[in-house]
Amino acid sequence: MQLIGQDxxxxxxxxxxxxDHKDRDTxxxxxEFQGRRLTNMAETLEQLLGPQRRGAKFNLVEQITPGAxxx
Numbered sequence: 001m002q003l004i005g006q007d008x009x010x011x012x013x014x015x016x017x018x019x020d021h022k023d024r025d026t027x028x029x030x031x032e033f034q035g036r037r038l039t040n041m042a043e044t045l046e047q048l049l050g051p052q053r054r055g056a057k058f059n060l061v062e063q064i065t066p067g068a069x070x071x
Contacts, residue, residue: 018060024067032059 020028031038033048033056049056 018062022067026065026067028063028065030061030063032061033057037061 018029020026038048045053
């Protein structure tokens, strides 16, 4: 059983070199499937995809939340 959260974590280490971080802004990375952000990290790939797993395409999306600005 492969959890969605495991895939998100593995994306950090498969040569993508991405990870949530904060500099002036907050950068968060999410998996997206069929235009929907995957937020239930306990969901299994089988629950998400059903028996048709082959050819499933996921996107890794970065969300940038601006930090505080100085006046």
